[in-house]
Amino acid sequence: MVHFQVIQNLSDKLGVRYVELNFVICQCLALLCSYIFRWFFKPTKVSATTRHAVQLVVGFLLAILAFNMGLFHVLIDATVCYIMMLTIDPHLAQYYVFAFSMSYMSAVHIYHQSLELGVYNLDYIGPLMILTMKLSSLSWSIHDGCARDEDKLTDQQKKMIVRKVPNPLEFYSFIFNVPGLLVGPVCYFTHYIEFIDGTNFMHSVKNEKGEEVMVYKEPSSVRAVTGKLLFTVMSALVLMLVVPRFPIWGNVDDDFINNRSMLYKIAFLMLSIEVAKSKYFFAWVWADAINNAAGIGFNGYDKHGKPKWDGVTNIRIWNFETATSLKVLVDNWNVTGSTWLRHVCYDRVPFQKQLITFVLSAVWHGFYMGYFITFLSASLFVTAAKKVRINLRHHFQSSVGLSRFYDVLTWACTHLCLAYFIAPFTFLRWDPCIKYFNSLYWFLHILAIAALFLPGRRRTKPPSEETSKRPEVLNHNLPPHISESFNGSLQFEDKKER
Numbered sequence: 001m002v003h004f005q006v007i008q009n010l011s012d013k014l015g016v017r018y019v020e021l022n023f024v025i026c027q028c029l030a031l032l033c034s035y036i037f038r039w040f041f042k043p044t045k046v047s048a049t050t051r052h053a054v055q056l057v058v059g060f061l062l063a064i065l066a067f068n069m070g071l072f073h074v075l076i077d078a079t080v081c082y083i084m085m086l087t088i089d090p091h092l093a094q095y096y097v098f099a100f101s102m103s104y105m106s107a108v109h110i111y112h113q114s115l116e117l118g119v120y121n122l123d124y125i126g127p128l129m130i131l132t133m134k135l136s137s138l139s140w141s142i143h144d145g146c147a148r149d150e151d152k153l154t155d156q157q158k159k160m161i162v163r164k165v166p167n168p169l170e171f172y173s174f175i176f177n178v179p180g181l182l183v184g185p186v187c188y189f190t191h192y193i194e195f196i197d198g199t200n201f202m203h204s205v206k207n208e209k210g211e212e213v214m215v216y217k218e219p220s221s222v223r224a225v226t227g228k229l230l231f232t233v234m235s236a237l238v239l240m241l242v243v244p245r246f247p248i249w250g251n252v253d254d255d256f257i258n259n260r261s262m263l264y265k266i267a268f269l270m271l272s273i274e275v276a277k278s279k280y281f282f283a284w285v286w287a288d289a290i291n292n293a294a295g296i297g298f299n300g301y302d303k304h305g306k307p308k309w310d311g312v313t314n315i316r317i318w319n320f321e322t323a324t325s326l327k328v329l330v331d332n333w334n335v336t337g338s339t340w341l342r343h344v345c346y347d348r349v350p351f352q353k354q355l356i357t358f359v360l361s362a363v364w365h366g367f368y369m370g371y372f373i374t375f376l377s378a379s380l381f382v383t384a385a386k387k388v389r390i391n392l393r394h395h396f397q398s399s400v401g402l403s404r405f406y407d408v409l410t411w412a413c414t415h416l417c418l419a420y421f422i423a424p425f426t427f428l429r430w431d432p433c434i435k436y437f438n439s440l441y442w443f444l445h446i447l448a449i450a451a452l453f454l455p456g457r458r459r460t461k462p463p464s465e466e467t468s469k470r471p472e473v474l475n476h477n478l479p480p481h482i483s484e485s486f487n488g489s490l491q492f493e494d495k496k497e498r
Contacts, residue, residue, distance in 0.1 A: 004065065019123050026066040026182060027286055033058050033178050034294035042200025044216055051196045052173040059176030063127075066182060070124025073129055077104045078175045082133045084166045090146040096138035098344060101132045109366040112498045129364060130184050133340040134175060138162065138189045140344050154347055156339070160190050180289040182282045185314045187296050195296050219307035221292040228289035231317075233284035238275055246272045248426045257439045265440060266416070273419040276426070282372070284334075286313035312336065324410040326378075326385050329418060337361075345363040355379055368428040377421035377445070384448035385417070391454050 004022075011021040012121055041054055063071050081097045088096055105128050112125065141162040144153055153161065166189070174192050185197065194200040201218045250256055260268070289298050292309045299311030310316065316332040323329035331338070346357045362375040394408065396406035420440070424433040437445070 022066065023182065025060060027290065029062060030178050030181065031286075031293055032294060033062070033292045034290050037178070038293065038295050042218070043196070043201075048197045049169065052169045055177045055196075056169065056173040059173075059178045059181055062181060063176060067124040067127065070128070073104075073108060073124060073128055074175070077101060077128065077131055078135065078141055078172070079138070080104075082168075082171055083141055085142060090143050094136075094139040094143040098136045101135045105129060105132045106363065106367070113367055127182055130180065130186060131175065132364065133186050133337070134189075136344045137186075137340055138166075138174070140187060140348075147167055155346065156343060160343060162189055179294045180287070182312070183287045185284070185287060185291065185312050186340065187291065187312050188336075188339070191296075191312065195294075200295070200298055218295065219298065221295070221298075221299075221307070221309055224292050224309035225289045226308070228285045228292070232282055232286040232289065234249075234284065235278045238278040239282055242275045243278060246275050247270045248276055248423060249432075250437050251423060252427065252439070253434045259433075262440070269423065269440075270416060270419045273422060280315070281317065285317070288313050288315075323414055324407045324409070325389065326382050326414055326417060329414055330382075354382065369430040370424040370426070370428040370433055373424040373433050374421055377424075380445070380448050380452075381417050381421055384451035385414075387451045387454040387456065390456065417444060 007022055007025065008018055011018045014021065037051075037054060037058075041051055043051065063074065067074060077100075081101055084096045084100065085093050108125060108128060137160070141157075141160045142165055144157050145161040145163040150158065150161070165171075170193070173196070174189055177187070177192065178186050191200070198216060201216055202214050203217060204212045205215050207213050246268070250272060252267070256265075256268075288297065288309075291312055297309045299308040302308055313335050315335065320329060320332040323332065341357050341361060345360050348355050350354050358375040358379040359372075362371045365371045393406065396402045421444075423436055427433045427436060479485040
């Protein structure tokens with residue numbers, strides 16, 4: 001890896017890793033460039049071609065600084081997949097693109113793992129994972145637009161549909177766009193084109209004659225960006241000051257395992273996982289702010305008329321932290337990753353949708369056993385939670401008080417389950433993972449497996465009897481749509497199960 005000497009000298013003086021300092025510098029530059037792009041290259045001032053060219057040139061220069069020699073991996077992966085999109089029949093191209101992009105990324109994962117470099121996602125591996133999402137999702141969107149009947153598409157597929165292979169400028173602008181270059185969130189091609197041509201800010205109004213006309217109105221994102229940057233600073237402070245005091249690796253320390261009670265182990269586990277989230281909050285919320293600064297992520301207005309900037313986001317923190325089920329919890333973590341997994345896998349495979357999607361998420365992250373243990377355990381817990389909910393929830397709906405008690409109980413159980421099965425994601429290797437679960441006697445695995453033997457569906461009363469006897473109770477925190485597990489894996493349930 002080639003290091004820029006100025007950054008290397010500064011990292012030595014500050015006592016931080018080169019890749020960490022380089023990441024911070026690149027994100028600061030991305031934020032600055034995003035604001036400059038929005039101020040001086042508005043779609044009302046310059047053409048879409050100019051906006052594409054600016055994103056491509058600035059993004060490529062930033063990639064040289066961020067990826068170093070890893071830039072060649074990005075170029076090779078993207079170019080080969082683009083040639084496939086151009087030359088292979090759209091009925092089949094998506095399979096070749098998906099296979100090649102996943103294989104290329106996997107080869108890089110395996111290479112780094114063979115050298116025992118650990119998880120090094122701050123260089124070019126993280127962006128290569130994002131690139132895999134962009135390439136495979138684009139190929140499937142082209143397939144949907146050129147080779148399928150639109151009436152047979154899902155709502156999400158219709159929103160992401162692409163009618164033709166983009167030209168080279170559009171394609172490489174999409175690949176190297178500055179706001180989503182390093183850690184996302186992924187702005188999928190259809191939405192990216194709307195951002196470039198300005199249609200994301202177009203809305204209809206009535207003129208003096210009462211006719212509806214389309215006008216361009218760009219709301220300010222200053223408030224959203226400022227709030228997210230402040231939260232980023234807070235997350236950085238937690239990451240530097242608190243996380244070292246409660247390390248996840250402390251859960252497999254021999255002295256800790258031998259001399260602490262079961263309750264203490266569980267409490268420490270939940271605390272260590274909670275503060276460790278600051279790592280993701282720091283990177284993802286900062287990335288959200290960069291996208292908002294450029295004008296990406298506008299999602300209409302709330303009931304008070306204030307602009308919402310959560311249309312393209314990595315995480316919805318409040319919804320995540322207050323989730324009362326694994327479904328709601330994973331819905332709000334790595335949100336654009338959830339979209340990718342549904343778009344390229346869950347809606348495409350004919351059987352074992354949930355299991356295959358979890359396995360894909362594990363492979364996408366890499367080939368450490370900890371990833372597979374985490375995501376396969378997550379699949380088990382998602383299925384078990386569904387069974388428990390079906391059999392228990394109706395017992396707590398007879399009054400508002402019981403319903404709220406159920407919310408508190410399920411909130412605690414949800415976050416306990418998350419902490420329990422996500423720890424191996426940090427341990428990576430087999431031995432510490434097994435040591436960790438042995439220290440906790442596999443207690444939640446045992447309960448989850450037992451829950452699988454519960455009835456799948458409960459008997460319901462006739463509609464007339466049900467409505468006449470059941471008091472009206474608010475349903476709290478019901479899952480809105482698809483679900484994505486911690487660090488990228490998904491759980492999907494039918495919307496009718498509410």
